[in-house]
Amino acid sequence: MAKNIYEKIWEAHVVYEQPGQDSILYIDRHYVHEVTSPQAFEGLRLAGRKVRRPDMTFATMDHNIPTTDRSKPITDALSRKQVETLRNNCREFGIRCFDITDTRNGIVHVIGPELGLTQPGMTVVCGDSHTATHGALGALAFGIGTSEVEHVLATQTLLQRKSKTMQICVNGTLAPGITAKDVILAIIGKIGANGGTGYVVEYTGDVIRNFSMEGRLTICNMSIEAGARAGLVSPDDTTFAYLKGREYIPKDKAWETLISEWSAWASDPGCGYDRTVELNGADIEPQVTWGTSPEMVAPISGHVPHLSEITDADRRAAAARALEYMGLAEGTPITDIPVNKVFIGSCTNGRLEDLRDAARVVQGYKVDSSIDQALVVPGSQQVKLEAEREGLDKIFREAGFEWRESGCSMCLAMNDDRLNPGDRCAATSNRNFEGRQGKGGRTHLVSPAMAAAAAVKGHFVDIRRWAYK
Amino acid sequence: MEKFVTLHGLVAPLDRMNVDTDQIIPKQFLKRIERTGYADALFYDWRFLADGKTPNPDFELNAPRYQGASILLARDNFGCGSSREHAPWALHDYGFRCILAPSFADIFYNNCFNNGLLPIRLDGKIVDKLFHEVRACEGYALDVNLPDQTIATPSGEVISFEIGAFLKERLLNGWDQIALTLRHEDKILAYERARGII
Numbered sequence: 001m002a003k004n005i006y007e008k009i010w011e012a013h014v015v016y017e018q019p020g021q022d023s024i025l026y027i028d029r030h031y032v033h034e035v036t037s038p039q040a041f042e043g044l045r046l047a048g049r050k051v052r053r054p055d056m057t058f059a060t061m062d063h064n065i066p067t068t069d070r071s072k073p074i075t076d077a078l079s080r081k082q083v084e085t086l087r088n089n090c091r092e093f094g095i096r097c098f099d100i101t102d103t104r105n106g107i108v109h110v111i112g113p114e115l116g117l118t119q120p121g122m123t124v125v126c127g128d129s130h131t132a133t134h135g136a137l138g139a140l141a142f143g144i145g146t147s148e149v150e151h152v153l154a155t156q157t158l159l160q161r162k163s164k165t166m167q168i169c170v171n172g173t174l175a176p177g178i179t180a181k182d183v184i185l186a187i188i189g190k191i192g193a194n195g196g197t198g199y200v201v202e203y204t205g206d207v208i209r210n211f212s213m214e215g216r217l218t219i220c221n222m223s224i225e226a227g228a229r230a231g232l233v234s235p236d237d238t239t240f241a242y243l244k245g246r247e248y249i250p251k252d253k254a255w256e257t258l259i260s261e262w263s264a265w266a267s268d269p270g271c272g273y274d275r276t277v278e279l280n281g282a283d284i285e286p287q288v289t290w291g292t293s294p295e296m297v298a299p300i301s302g303h304v305p306h307l308s309e310i311t312d313a314d315r316r317a318a319a320a321r322a323l324e325y326m327g328l329a330e331g332t333p334i335t336d337i338p339v340n341k342v343f344i345g346s347c348t349n350g351r352l353e354d355l356r357d358a359a360r361v362v363q364g365y366k367v368d369s370s371i372d373q374a375l376v377v378p379g380s381q382q383v384k385l386e387a388e389r390e391g392l393d394k395i396f397r398e399a400g401f402e403w404r405e406s407g408c409s410m411c412l413a414m415n416d417d418r419l420n421p422g423d424r425c426a427a428t429s430n431r432n433f434e435g436r437q438g439k440g441g442r443t444h445l446v447s448p449a450m451a452a453a454a455a456v457k458g459h460f461v462d463i464r465r466w467a468y469k
Numbered sequence: 470m471e472k473f474v475t476l477h478g479l480v481a482p483l484d485r486m487n488v489d490t491d492q493i494i495p496k497q498f499l500k501r502i503e504r505t506g507y508a509d510a511l512f513y514d515w516r517f518l519a520d521g522k523t524p525n526p527d528f529e530l531n532a533p534r535y536q537g538a539s540i541l542l543a544r545d546n547f548g549c550g551s552s553r554e555h556a557p558w559a560l561h562d563y564g565f566r567c568i569l570a571p572s573f574a575d576i577f578y579n580n581c582f583n584n585g586l587l588p589i590r591l592d593g594k595i596v597d598k599l600f601h602e603v604r605a606c607e608g609y610a611l612d613v614n615l616p617d618q619t620i621a622t623p624s625g626e627v628i629s630f631e632i633g634a635f636l637k638e639r640l641l642n643g644w645d646q647i648a649l650t651l652r653h654e655d656k657i658l659a660y661e662r663a664r665g666i667i
Binding site (some may be wrong): 015016018020022023025035036039042043046049052054063064076078079081082085127128129142143144146147148150151154155156157159161193194197198224227229234244293295314315317318321412413414421431432434435436439 | 484485486487489491492496497499500501503504514518519544545546549550551552553554557572573574575577579583584600612632634635638645646647649650651652653656660661
């Protein structure tokens with residue numbers, strides 16, 4: 001019988017199917033970061049348990065770390081303690097940690113694919129909802145809570161119920177300038193912030209196939225913003241070309257053998273899904289969120305909704321609250337929304353292709369005088385180094401951007417990079433929740449090119465009409 | 470883990486959809502390395518005025534009539550966003566033991582069961598009715614019965630709810646998930662040998 005990729009990975013990882021209970025699912029990769037792990041390690045210590053497979057567990061610091069000079073100690077005492085706690089836990093339990101000074105350090109969801117740690121057919125978990133990112137490589141990857149982190153550390157397994165499956169198929173041809181970020185925001189706008197709840201999503205169609213691995217990582221990353229714990233793309237030549245030569249790709253197998261093993265995970269032709277959603281790529285415009293949920297999104301040619309246009313009572317109430325928080329009037333054209341901060345980075349859009357896209361836009365331009373801060377935060381130290389090799393840092397600096405060290409940074413503002421109350425930010429990150437980027441801060445989610453253009457113009461503009469220099 | 474069997478509790482309403490875990494507990498409280506002590510952090514940005522101390526009189530949960538509530542009545546997609554288990558920790562530390570909503574985000578839903586919290590999915594129309602009743606009647610309390618999978622209202626109406634058999638059993642017994650799985654350690658070892666990963 002034809003099977004989809006989720007069914008194949010699930011079946012290959014069931015250790016034990018317990019009648020009437022959750023299945024025990026084996027985990028191939030467990031990523032650990034400083035924020036959601038300390039209580040899990042403490043739990044192990046209290047129970048006298050070990051980490052079952054330190055060789056399948058990899059740690060990094062990303063949420064709390066400063067994006068300024070790394071040779072200096074972290075000034076925030078609580079952040080410093082959390083980072084030190086992870087370092088000590090890794091030492092005590094024998095876990096490989098890509099520490100702050102390691103050139104492989106970076107946002108966990110950027111370095112996993114970058115190092116070749118995440119591979120097709122794997123089960124991947126992390127105490128972080130954006131673990132969905134890794135699904136781009138054809139892995140079943142999802143976020144878990146700290147109790148589950150402890151469970152995986154102790155047993156290398158998770159208790160799981162099988163999800164329903166949803167196919168999101170995007171066909172057609174994208175207009176020039178439309179990126180993966182616009183596609184995933186359009187998807188979330190269509191199915192809603194809980195449209196994917198209870199499902200694992202597989203992204204299919206020409207548009208997804210034609211995306212680079214970076215683009216697919218952006219798409220899968222925001223699956224959770226539609227409520228889906230996991231989003232996958234079946235592995236293909238793009239996947240294999242991306243993985244070739246990366247540090248953690250098995251060296252004891254011939255490359256052809258690996259490709260044939262990985263290819264087998266792809267969904268079979270004619271396989272079924274519980275639900276299918278289709279979008280026409282040609283219809284997708286640059287997207288900008290106007291509210292406090294990623295589903296509150298509009299095309300660049302559109303406007304902030306009139307409340308009378310929203311028929312559902314709960315959604316209307318949510319929109320009214322959002323407009324108040326965002327300080328926006330009903331019916332405001334999206335291109336009339338000014339910003340005073342710009343953030344380019346995060347596990348959604350902090351990869352090399354994202355930085356190239358943004359740099360191409362700002363090349364030969366200056367950041368507008370109305371912009372108080374424009375930050376570029378690479379997703380990893382490797383991304384930073386490669387970008388510098390290409391001279392992207394110079395383009396950003398000359399335009400008036402700050403060029404920083406890697407980390408989660410202003411996506412969630414656990415370090416010093418944050419919005420002040422009333423700031424309005426064009427952000428390439430994933431969440432426009434109230435206070436996400438700093439208490440009272442207002443976030444508009446956009447693609448890297450759209451954020452760069454907003455930095456130059458001081459308000460949102462249609463990137464399809466950008467005059468590249 | 471704490472068991473959940475039955476609960477007679479005061480109900481507090483939170484009439485907003487898509488309540489994300491950033492709202493349930495903002496980032497600055499995630500820097501701690503302990504598992505408890507998050508009661509004051511719950512809904513921090515909504516609950517307190519800009520000084521971070523004065524209760525916000527406009528936030529419904531701050532009303533005197535809802536103090537001591539152990540059941541939270543919420544809207545669609547409660548607990549969306551970040552996987553932070555600090556969210557159920559904060560709800561639990563504040564005193565909540567049960568959350569009623571039309572839908573929950575998947576990761577949050579799972580996290581509740583590891584912390585003795587019972588999330589109950591109810592039809593949107595029933596949730597609407599409960600919001601109406603809670604607001605109309607001060608001291609509105611519900612009786613939640615997990616073995617029977619029922620909620621009894623003050624007027625004697627009985628609402629039944631669905632829950633996975635295994636999740637139910639875990640809450641009723643307060644089982645430690647890890648201990649449960651480790652009973653099958655031999656099977657994990659056999660799996661690793663069969664796949665040649667040991």
